[in-house]
Amino acid sequence: MYDVLIIGAGVTGCAAARELSKYQLSVCVLEKESDVCEGTSKANSAIVHAGFDAVTGSLKAKLNVRGNQMIPELSKLLDFDFAMNGALVLCFDKEQLPQLEELKQRGIDNGVKGLEIVSGDKAREMEPELSDEVAYALYAPTSGIVCPFEMTLAFAENAYANGAEFRLSEKVISIEKTPEGTFGVKTDKGLIETKVVINAAGVYADKIHGMVSERPMTITPRRGEYLLMDREVGGKVSHTVFQLPTRMGKGILVTPTVHGNLLVGPTADNIEDKEDTSTTRKGLEEVRAKGALSVKDLPFNKVITSFSGLRAVGDTHDFIIEETEVPGFIDAVGIESPGLTSAPAIAEYLRDIVGTILPLEPKENFISERRGVVRFSRLSPEEQNELIRREPAYGSIVCRCETVTEGEILDSIDRPLGATTLDGVKRRTRAGMGRCQAGFCSPRTMALIAEKLGIGIGEVRKNGCYENGKGGEGDA
Amino acid sequence: MREFDLVIVGGGPAGMAAAIAAREKGLENVVIFERDHSLGGILNQCIHNGFGLHTFKEELTGPEYAYRYAVKVDELGIPYETGTMVLDINDKREVTIISPGRGVETVKAGAVVLAMGCRERPRGALNIPGFRPKGVYTAGTAQKLVNIEGVVPGRSVVILGSGDIGLIMARRMTLEGAKVKAVVELMPYSSGLKRNIVQCLEDYDIPLMLSHTVVDIRGKDKLEGVYVAAVDSKNVPIEGTEEYFECDTLLLSCGLLPENELSRSCGVVIDPRTGGAVVNESLETSIEGVFACGNVLHVHDLVDFVSEESARAGAAAADFVKNGRRTGGEQIKLIPGNGVRYTVPGTVDVTNVEQEVHIRFRVTGVFRNSSIVMTCGGSEVFRRRSRILVPSEMQDVVIKKEKLEGLSGEMTVEIRGE
Known part of the structure; x- marks a missing residue:
């Protein structure tokens, strides 16, 4: 009990x-x-x-x-x-200023610190790639x-x-x-x-x-579709850039991620199927079109993946x-x-x-x-060498794009509540999350998972549950 | 700090050919760093034949072709360190490497040859909507699974893109007992070699659907099928033409991208058209003493051309180490004109050309009964007539040094109809 x-x-x-x-x-x-x-x-x-x-x-x-x-x-x-990178909520028209003021007041009433309305020029000073159309912005320094x-x-x-x-x-x-x-x-x-x-x-x-x-x-599952771009262009913006919210949500945002990529999205579509995390041509086009309103020349040729998630409304x-x-x-x-x-x-x-x-x-x-899981690529050369001396698997790079070592992947599988799938390893180590999207590392990662779980390489799953009950053994 | 006259990044066909040529030019202190556990690079998983027709005048498999170079590397006693990945190169030609045995180490290089090869364009870059289930692989990943790991990823297959690896994998999967339902190509022409279309598709009755693309991927955990639609002249899918293919595997063969993260990190200028370094006649990049060759420079269709090009890069790097930089000659800047997507090299300094210079490029579309024409300062330097020129075949033009003497300024490379 x-x-x-x-x-x-x-x-x-x-x-x-x-x-x-x-x-x-x-x-x-x-x-x-x-x-x-x-x-x-x-x-x-x-x-x-x-x-x-x-x-x-x-x-x-x-x-x-x-x-x-x-x-x-x-x-x-x-x-x-x-x-804590701060956020800017954009409005593109002087007539929308009262809505921005209202948002600011609501924030103050909610206890949010440091809110400030800035002019379009000031916003562009803070975030040079913002659209010329931006008239005003609400700056929220505590957004992260x-x-x-x-x-x-x-x-x-x-x-x-x-x-x-x-x-x-x-x-x-x-x-x-x-x-x-x-x-x-x-x-x-x-x-x-x-x-x-x-x-x-x-x-x-x-x-x-x-x-x-x-x-x-x-x-109601409300689906949101996103585009994720290469780290090469992750510096396009430094703040999270919102547009004025609507009834369906906070609109399409453009933001850096903590891993240095650039993320644009989401759409907001109420759907019926609670499993339908597919992306759609229409949805991704909407992401591109609306994202482009906020930030100039978004480098959509640097998209490395698209995905969708379901909000529980x-x-x-x-x-x-x-x-x-x-x-x-x-x-x-x-x-x-x-x-x-x-x-x-x-x-x-x-x-x-x-x-x-x-x-x-x-x-x-x-x-x-x-x-x-240790982030090998963030360690100093001395720390890296110390780690490799202790465990040579840290000297072997499996994911080239994100510089993830075999040691990290093994740790992600071995640790409590460890990964049992490719996506599980990816979420814990970033192996496969880079620009080649697991093209190079997946066979090696699959082999490491297969060895640890005692299954064949072909049986290794990308996500989901193993029929034979492999994985999921997390009892204390 | 260990010091080398020449560090070669990558022990695939490009790296091995560069190392051999540098040693044959008399350079002793050469090393190859290879991230995999053996030399050979991607050739090790290319177990089909068709390699070496130019180089050895016979048909070899990928591993056989690689083996011949690896034997030569051994015979010449060229040191190589496997399981060793280069993490960084700086503009002082200090190269940081990592391996399980030696840890992280920075070495000094007199010259560097970049020979990291290329990788496949992943699904995300193709913007195919739908789910993200198991069963979607790049063709090369599937090739590795089948040929190296011994795992066939599925039983019923659709292939998007008709690049050579996709065509090869259509045959490979068929031979492994899978049903390849279609190869779907966005363009009105294939991006693969003609011989691969014949030998890998037509011989096995695999349909090639030109001007079509995958518009939706179905199946949440495991791939269940894909929708394929025809595209219009702007490559936009035409509504109402969707056709559903039940399949458990979707292979992507939609182009190769030179793997230039390291080159960028040391400041090498990249040509956006090739995705590879901008180089001169010696295959030297914008950073002095850093050379590039093979698929990291521009994507080749035949390994024979990779080897030939890389040998030139290795020889040039050896010359740089021994004699330093030779400058002062007239620069000719190559301009891609009508029908030409890019040229490698981008500039030619005639004083550095020994006997001849190779100019390589790809055409932008299919040209019939046309000529490759190069002009400089109003005079024609080169002309060659071709019955057909296609984007899938890299063009290689060899120009003798005497043809270039006295020229300067811009030289345009273009395709002219007859």
Whole structure:
């Protein structure tokens, strides 16, 4: 019997697991995919939003601003990439200035620091490649960029180090409330008993909710398509460049990533299929057309990949984080943007809800730090040589584009909650994320995974679950 | 710090030929750094035949061709370090390398020959919409899986792009028992060699769909199929022409890109048309003492031409080390004119030409019954008639030194219809 079962190992679920692992609770995270960070958390704009967008007083506003304040410190403690690069929200017409003023006021009301409206010329001084059409911009110095994979992995690995269990490649089939007031969660692999359930199932949160609660809820997948460009042109902008938001979201942004690429997107299209992460010709054309409004001469010939992600859009335009009418069943749903930014704050909020149900006794031996896979290319030559002396696999480069060594790939597979797929290795090490998009390194990476998992090279998956149960063994 | 007269980056056909030529010119202190565990480069996975017709007057497989050069490297006692990747080259010709055995080390080079080869254009650069499942590979990655790792990536295959590796892999996958349903080419002509179209597609009844492209990729985890559509004269897909091909493998053979990250890091000027360095008649880049040859300079269609070119680069690098730079001659600047996409070299200093200079280029489209014409200062320097000129075949024009003596300024290379 677990104290808390979290359904979904996205950033919300993993952050919640880490927060709850600070207390004397048995916590388990259940995930239908073979890895953490396989849904919405892996395909988004990777922005740590300042917090001026959300309606003042909403949960989104409160948790966004709190999350924004927490992430810089967490990035150091948990070793994930973060940079506070600042953002500019552009308007192209003097008539839009009141909207920009409104955004600024909302930001101030939400508690965002340092907001300032600047002229088009001043904005171009800050960001020389901005379009000549920019009339005014809202400058938000506390906006940042983060690696969403590393952040999610960091929460998960740290939770794991503190005793949280992870049951991967395991899918919920039904949930029963027992006469004793606990829950019996039936999965494709067995029955799990728990006192509390946290529903952090992303685009599937309505399905999980519907297994327990009578109250109607729908989660609409809102697809966003992106183009990612080569590091060669990553310096095109240094700030995150937004356009004035619309009802459907924050519009097409142009931003550097923490790894030095240039990211343009997303579109916003409500779709029906919760698995449809395909890109479309129309969507990618829209990204190109709208991105070009903000920044001059975007180098679309330097695109190295395109992708799409699904935002989990709820009915209320706000996050829904509450204990439902069924005692012990907690929803953390509708976590659309700014969900990534808010994740650590959502985790605290969930902890407080759990605290009304179960006693929260802090652990004395909580491990607050976590170290990720070493980034060989960032070390000094002396450090690199020291590492190679200890482990010669660090002297062998597998991914040429991103200078990723065999040592890093082996670590990404061997470490707790390690990678079992090509995409898993990629998210942990960046092998295959560069301009050749795994053309050179994938056969070697596949061979390393195959050897570690004891399977044939041809069986190595790009993503998804192994039928024979390989991978997903994350029990403490 | 270890010092070498000549550091050669890459032990594929280009690097080996350059090393051999430099040694034959009497340069002793030469080293090859190769990132793989053996010499040979991409030839090691090219187990089909057709290599060496020019060089050895016989048909060899890729590994056989590489082996002949590797034997020569051994016979001449040229040192090479495998498992060694060059991480950085600076403008002082200091070369930083990494290997499991020696760690990270910086060595000094009297001259450098860049021979890193090229890589394939990945899916992202092609902007094909759809899912990103398992089963989408570049043709070369699939070739490595089949020929080196012994894994056939799938049973039913569509190939996008008719580059030579794609054509070779159409045959290879067929021989491994897979069904190759179509080779789809955006352009109205193939970018592969005619002999490969005949031997790899026509002999196996594999359809080549010209002026078509893949417009959608289906299957979330594993590839399920692709939609192929016809394109108009501007290469835009024509709505309503989509055809679905069920397949578990999509191979991409949509062009090769010279791998010039290192060249850029040391400040070598890159020609955007070739993706390779701008070089002079000695195949020397914009950085003194840094030479480039083979597919890192411009993508070749035959390894024989790579070897020949690289031998010239190796000899020129040896000459640079022994005699220093010779300057002062009249510069001729080569200008790609009508129908010519680029030229290698970009400039010629006649004083540095021993007997002749090779001018290599590709045409921009298919030209029938046309002539290659080079003119300088109003006078014709060269003319050669061809029944057909196609972009897939690199042109090689050899001009004797005496033809160039006294010339200066711009020399235009163009295609003229008859």
